[in-house]
Amino acid sequence: MTKNFTIKTTKAGFSKSALLIGFVHKNVKPQGEIAKLFAQTGLNWKKLCDAGDFSGKTGQVLDILTPPDLAVSRFLIVGLGNLHKSDASEKTKKPAKLSDWADLGGKLLTLIKNTSTTEIAIIADELAEDPMASLVAGLHLRNYDFDKYKSQKDDDEEEEAKPASKNLAITLHAKNKTALDKQIATRMATVEGTILARDLVNEPPNVLGPVEFASYASDLSSIGIDVEILTPAKMKKLGMGALLAVSQGSVREPRMAIMRWNGGKKNQGPIAFVGKGVSFDSGGISLKPGAGMQEMKGDMGGAAAVIGLMKTLALRKAKVNVIGVIGLVENMPDGNAYRPGDIVTAMSGTTIEIINTDAEGRLVLADTLWYTQDRFKPELMINLATLTGAVMVALGQEYAGMFTNDDELAKNLHKAGEVSGEKLWHMPLAPAYDKLIKSRFADIKNTGGRFAGAITAAQFLQRFVNDVPWAHLDIAGTGFSTPSNDINTSWASGFGVAVLDEFIKNNYED
Numbered sequence: 001m002t003k004n005f006t007i008k009t010t011k012a013g014f015s016k017s018a019l020l021i022g023f024v025h026k027n028v029k030p031q032g033e034i035a036k037l038f039a040q041t042g043l044n045w046k047k048l049c050d051a052g053d054f055s056g057k058t059g060q061v062l063d064i065l066t067p068p069d070l071a072v073s074r075f076l077i078v079g080l081g082n083l084h085k086s087d088a089s090e091k092t093k094k095p096a097k098l099s100d101w102a103d104l105g106g107k108l109l110t111l112i113k114n115t116s117t118t119e120i121a122i123i124a125d126e127l128a129e130d131p132m133a134s135l136v137a138g139l140h141l142r143n144y145d146f147d148k149y150k151s152q153k154d155d156d157e158e159e160e161a162k163p164a165s166k167n168l169a170i171t172l173h174a175k176n177k178t179a180l181d182k183q184i185a186t187r188m189a190t191v192e193g194t195i196l197a198r199d200l201v202n203e204p205p206n207v208l209g210p211v212e213f214a215s216y217a218s219d220l221s222s223i224g225i226d227v228e229i230l231t232p233a234k235m236k237k238l239g240m241g242a243l244l245a246v247s248q249g250s251v252r253e254p255r256m257a258i259m260r261w262n263g264g265k266k267n268q269g270p271i272a273f274v275g276k277g278v279s280f281d282s283g284g285i286s287l288k289p290g291a292g293m294q295e296m297k298g299d300m301g302g303a304a305a306v307i308g309l310m311k312t313l314a315l316r317k318a319k320v321n322v323i324g325v326i327g328l329v330e331n332m333p334d335g336n337a338y339r340p341g342d343i344v345t346a347m348s349g350t351t352i353e354i355i356n357t358d359a360e361g362r363l364v365l366a367d368t369l370w371y372t373q374d375r376f377k378p379e380l381m382i383n384l385a386t387l388t389g390a391v392m393v394a395l396g397q398e399y400a401g402m403f404t405n406d407d408e409l410a411k412n413l414h415k416a417g418e419v420s421g422e423k424l425w426h427m428p429l430a431p432a433y434d435k436l437i438k439s440r441f442a443d444i445k446n447t448g449g450r451f452a453g454a455i456t457a458a459q460f461l462q463r464f465v466n467d468v469p470w471a472h473l474d475i476a477g478t479g480f481s482t483p484s485n486d487i488n489t490s491w492a493s494g495f496g497v498a499v500l501d502e503f504i505k506n507n508y509e510d
Helices: 032-039 045-052 098-113 129-143 177-202 210-223 232-238 241-247 293-298 301-315 361-376 390-395 407-420 431-437 453-462 497-508
Strands: 005-010 019-024 061-065 074-079 119-123 168-173 226-230 255-262 271-281 321-331 343-345 351-353 380-385 400-404 424-426 470-474
Touching: 005 129, 005 177, 019 032, 019 098, 032 074, 032 119, 045 061, 074 098, 098 129, 098 168, 098 407, 129 168, 129 177, 177 210, 177 301, 177 497, 210 226, 210 255, 210 271, 210 301, 210 321, 226 232, 232 241, 241 321, 241 343, 241 361, 255 301, 271 293, 271 301, 271 361, 271 497, 301 321, 301 380, 301 497, 321 361, 361 380, 361 453, 390 400, 390 453, 400 407, 400 453, 407 424, 407 470, 407 497, 431 453, 453 470
Parallel strands: 005 168, 019 074, 019 119, 119 168, 271 321, 271 380, 380 470, 400 424
Antiparallel strands: 061 074, 226 255, 255 321, 343 351, 400 470
């Protein structure tokens, strides 16, 4: 699924030409198959560690050239630090976060691509299947690169930031090939969903508008997802005056895509995920400054995450019923655009005074959330949106803001974020903030002013969820233009797919 890159598992022996990679924990000698092969070298482990200042810290590497008659010509021993097998029988060992193993996989790819070898053998016999599968996920995620529009590849990029350009063949040598293959397939479903989300966010806005975005949702029908697309006429009939107002200034028609995965019991109520999909946000009449406006092609990161999640669930045949709904618009200035001072009526009947046309995402979500809870009666709803710059002021780009009307939901989402590496920080909601969005002329207004901007946006959304347990994830700081890390050097991160997939696994599947 990623170019110039294959991974397979085997029980067979090693190729003479392969670069062999094994793992050791901090201050621990090699174990299992790697120990047997190392013993054949006749080298002294302690002396090698002392000479290379190697203790097995996470990411440390000990490079060993072996005698000519050995099965492989070169070892790379990689330190695991205090990462341990996620084996519940080992009472003294705390299972590592899956994200730690994925990060290690990303580091490993950087190490591999800086060698001249294209054939790699990784000894996985001493590692449990789930962390090993997460390491494989990290290899794939680090290898991702969005260069489909480059007619010539750059030669002057920093070497460390570049994905593998040569054809790499990586073989995992495992004791239990069947179990490892099963775990890898599960993790790769999450990887494929994340990469779809990255691709969508990275696409230029002239290529990916609301109609084209909806077609990506329609494509998911090929893997068992039921898809329905609402046109402007249908949305108008339903009374979606808030969402339609945002789209007025664009020549590109809005859409709403409804995706259904029915993997659970027939009598099980669905879980709903709702995404903001503004394919390009100029700010409308309240025009954004020109500097950096090109990044507003990523203002559909929430919708991209929902599509990616739905793909993940279908690929791994998740035993749960899930609804994914995304509101898709383009926000442009035009003679027909909505204006500051307008009053629009949402599907719920709530009237909204427009103070700033650049606060458009909450208008899209207002109708999308109301429609979802009204039609599908979900057990809970979670929406994702690149909603406010204010959340970046509060949290930077390490955490997404999490707002919720249910403390248990907050707890479960936070745990999923810690395991997946897509971290969430619980932010407040309180009636006192409602006065900031009280309107003189309508029920509410679409901005609350300078203070508590991320909170007042969430307070606005809460008006459209009824009594359904609900969480709003503001991913403005984590969805795109994030600093490069071990598993992503792309502009788009695909944030949201992994944390929500982990949330579903932990709480809604046997």
